[in-house]
Amino acid sequence: MNAVSAFAWSVLQDALHRKVFYAILAFSVLLMLLIPMLPSASVGVQVDLLREAALGLTSIMAFLLAVILASTIIPAELGRRTIYNTLSRPVRRWQYYLGKYIGIMVVVAFALFVSLAVLLVMVGAKFGVFNPGLAKAVFTIFLEATVLAAVAMLASVRFSPLVCVLFTGLFYVVCHVKGDFLYRAMTDSGNHALLRGVSGFLYYLLPNLERMNINETVAHSERVFRVGAGELALLAAIALIFSCIFLYLGAWLFERRDL
Amino acid sequence: MEAVLSVEDLWKSYATRPGGPRRQALSGLGFSVPRNSVVGLLGPNGAGKTTTLKCVMGLARPDSGSIRIFGRDGGAVEARRKVGFLPEQPYFDLYLTPRKLLLYYGRLAGMEASAARPRISYLLNLVGMEDEADITMDKFSKGMLQRIGLAQALLAEPELLILDEPSSGLDPLGKLQVRDMLKSLSSGGTTILLSSHQLSEIEEICDRVIIIHKGREVASGALAELLEEEGxxxxxxxxxxxxxxxxxxxxxxxxxxxxxxxxxxxxxxxxxxxxxxxxxxxxxxxxxxxRLSLEEFFVRRIGKQGWEVEG
The missing domain is CATH 3.30.70 (Alpha-Beta Plaits)
Structure with a gap:
């Protein structure tokens, strides 16, 4: 595990020296601080709106960070040829791959922690409400980011960063509409058999990321649905399984790649 | 003599573009590096030297053939534990200082920080970079980075040192220091495989050479014997x-x-x-x-065409 943690540490060091990390974090915190200045809805729902908008911003920030880091780390190291110095040592390629992934998730977790802290302070200061339930939404944002980072990193073994970002964006969209759009495309007997087949294949193959989006529920203080520990554990298990599948595929491809 | 590195019937081809025709980089290459020897790997540009070294270090996968390092399969992690590698024009994360970089590489090599620190200080002194040990590398010259590259290759006290153009980017004094360092390492029992375009360097340091051209070995053996035989x-x-x-x-x-x-x-x-x-x-x-000079020998073996490619 020493090599894995060393690789993870290197990602943290790298991220802390990248302007994009600070830019994304600062931009998202700044926008969050500007939310109270938006034209208010009725006074009663103001806090809900603030929480929902801030969680939305937090999601975008976390996903951008995860996807950008995961899409660029391997291509950048290949481009700079720093990878020769690391992988010529007595380390296994999967250790490199896993270490880099863990490092990315540590960076995302750090950024989410900062966001959550800003959000809690902001809600507390403006409305006098302490809302630890927001941590549940931030946790599921993190879970979704783990899946997206694993997908982006898998793509980065073969493709350029731009292609990886686009591919992961497409994956994100499809996984968010699968419960509705894909299900209807799969079950509508009026559709062509091929479309129904492809929709069905994707429906059963891809994770339902929309299920991990509990921002609205948490923003509205879980008045309609309660997100319990069981639900969070199930979402964590889904994220873990899909992340592991994508990581395994990525590591397998990376093992076979010429550097 | 026991071979610390043996390469047999190595084949490697690359796709020139996705789905495009493949270019043959290595065509049945074979050679061995005896223990305690200093072996020069020579060849014109595109001969397959860097590809060979990448295959040896597990950075590229050969299509077929075998590589054995210290008797182990070359792909095994354990085989690389006693090997130090300097890639051609080494690049590093320039926001790090040399000391932090070497500590990181030490961790990857399985070294404890307490054991790595004195070794790092010794190596930075050896390559003449002790005064820059705690300065970030973003302002380093190519030659300074090359010195750090040498230090990282020596970090885990390797028994086999594989160097791709070790003098690249160094000033004449730096080149001289590298030669002296390699001679000193060799006399201390380190086996060295050295790829270089600088034939005078090879002739001065190496006791054996392997000349490859178009992915094949065209000559190999003890340098003195080869030059004498072809004299x-x-x-x-x-x-x-x-x-x-x-x-x-x-x-x-x-x-x-x-x-x-x-x-x-x-x-x-x-x-x-x-x-x-x-x-x-x-x-x-x-x-x-x-007796022939190595340059004359090289030109004879590679032929005029190969030399022109080189020049």
């Missing part, structure tokens, strides 16, 4: 004869110099050349044995 003889004439009168072997050639007209003839054709000269009425003043 030629210089025949100085006491009484010159017109060239037309002596039917010299086609491999021989006339040369003019301070000592007058001389006949340069390969060792194998010496008897035939002498007989021909004597028959034509020449008197032989002296016959000297002349």
């Amino acid at each position: 030629e003889c210089e025949v100085l004439l006491g009484k010159p004869v017109p060239e037309s009168m002596a039917t010299i072997p086609p491999t021989a050639s006339w040369a003019e110099g301070g000592e007058g007209k001389r006949l340069l003839v390969p060792r194998d054709d010496l008897n035939a050349a002498l007989a021909s000269l004597l028959e034509a009425g020449a008197s032989i003043a002296e016959v000297r044995s002349r």
Whole structure:
């Protein structure tokens, strides 16, 4: 595990020296601080709106960070040829791959922690409400980011960063509409058999990321649905399984790649 | 002699573009590196030197063939534990200081920080970078980065050192220091495989060479023996004869110099050349044995075409 943690540490060091990390974090915190200045809805729902908008911003920030880091780390190291110095040592390629992934998730977790802290302070200061339930939404944002980072990193073994970002964006969209759009495309007997087949294949193959989006529920203080520990554990298990599948595929491809 | 590295029938091809035709980089390459030797890997540009070293270090996967390092399969992590590698033009994360970079590499090599720190200080001193040990590398020159590259290759006290163009980017003094360092490492028992375009460097440091061209070995062995075997003889004439009168072997050639007209003839054709000269009425003043320089040997083996590619 020493090599894995060393690789993870290197990602943290790298991220802390990248302007994009600070830019994304600062931009998202700044926008969050500007939310109270938006034209208010009725006074009663103001806090809900603030929480929902801030969680939305937090999601975008976390996903951008995860996807950008995961899409660029391997291509950048290949481009700079720093990878020769690391992988010529007595380390296994999967250790490199896993270490880099863990490092990315540590960076995302750090950024989410900062966001959550800003959000809690902001809600507390403006409305006098302490809302630890927001941590549940931030946790599921993190879970979704783990899946997206694993997908982006898998793509980065073969493709350029731009292609990886686009591919992961497409994956994100499809996984968010699968419960509705894909299900209807799969079950509508009026559709062509091929479309129904492809929709069905994707429906059963891809994770339902929309299920991990509990921002609205948490923003509205879980008045309609309660997100319990069981639900969070199930979402964590889904994220873990899909992340592991994508990581395994990525590591397998990376093992076979010429550097 | 025990081989610490043996490469057998190595084949490797690359796709020139996705789905495009493949370019053959290595075509059945084979060689071995005996323990305690300093071996030079030579070849013109595109001969397959870097591909060979990448395959040896597990950075590229050969299509077929075998690589064994210290008797283990080359792909095994354990095989690389006793190997130090300097890639061509090493690049590092420039926001790190040399000390932090080497600590990171030390962790990857399984070294404890307490054991790595004194080793790092020693190596930075060895490569003349102790004063820059705690400065970020973003302002380092190419030569300074090359020195850090050498330090990282030596970090885990390797028994086999593989260096791709170790003197690249160094000033004359730096080159001299690298040569002295490699000689000192060699006398300390480190086996060295060195790829370089600088034939004078190879000739000075190496005791064996492997010359490859178009992915194949074209010559290998002890440097002194190879140069001696391929050497030629210089025949100085006491009484010159017109060239037309002596039917010299086609491999021989006339040369003019301070000592007058001389006949340069390969060792194998010496008897035939002498007989021909004597028959034509020449008197032989002296016959000297002349050892080839590595450059001459290289040009002969690779051929004019390969040399032009190099130049």
